[in-house]
Amino acid sequence: MEKREKVFKIACPKCGHKFEESLPTAIFALGADREEIIAGNFANLTCPECGNKFVLNYRFAYTDEANLFMLVNDPAFVDRKARLAFSTGLGLIGAARKDELIKRTLRITYDYQALREKIAIFESGLDDKVVELMKYFLINSEDFSYDPCQIKDFIFTKDKEFHLKTVLSVGLKLEFSDILYDTIVNNYGDLIKKDMNYLIDRNWAKNFLKAE
Ligand SMILES: [Zn+2]
Structure with missing residues (x-):
């Protein structure tokens, strides 16, 4: 399975220092990323300037092919504009891809606590x-x-x-x-x-x- 990485421009929430970090945008349930999400160690970053440790909440998709669910974690989703963009985006998905999506449960989360909870619920069936x-x-x-x-x-x-x-x-x-x-x-x-x-x-x- 392809693991997509993207370079993010990040500003340290403590000192404001800007740095780049490569993070996955497509996560699959079988990998080490799942363990990290559940343990609360996922996307834990350290500012190279001041050493401040923080968790970066960002947009990515989490797919579990065995339990047939897909979670889109999107911190911007609390905002109405992001919600509209998301539903319009679904309308543009091709028919074949849509059929594939319908077989899965699709959910939005906007923080790691909600993401972990969805994983626990769907993994429990x-x-x-x-x-x-x-x-x-x-x-x-x-x-x-x-x-x-x-x-x-x-x-x-x-x-x-x-x-x-x-x-x-x-x-x-x-x-x-x-x-x-x-x-x-x-x-x-x-x-x-x-x-x-x-x-x-x-x-x-x-x-x-x-x-x-
Ligand atoms: Zn810093």
Whole structure:
């Protein structure tokens, strides 16, 4: 498999020194890059001028041919213009390539935490839309001891559990419930199939349930 590298012009976030670094733009799940992403060591750079260490979030595609998914990590995607460019770009893809894409689940992430979570979900053979709806129901249930807006992070991990962090940095763990997962599949499966969004996060779940 071809590994595409691109030279990036980078400015050190600490001293502003500009330097160049060659980084992959097409990553495949079998390589060392996957290990690095999961371990949190991916795109860790050191400024040659001041020695500052930082993580560069940049645009690349991550493809897993065994589990049939493709993730486009794009830090600019939070911006509306980038979203429009992305959907227009998909319209220009040739028919053959499109067929190939449809067989895979295509998702957008804009940081490494979200990217790692998608990898964990799809490698576990789960549907990320169901997982996001699960989070919504867990966080809004009467048994949940926090207000939903107090939860900053709510992440599915490779150990098949949820790690949460409150805005005050309190860490919590929640068990993954297969019963809840299956109930959501039964109740929302058909609607989920019709949903064509690529950016699936907590916001998506909220809007999905509102539209329903
Ligand atoms: Zn520097």
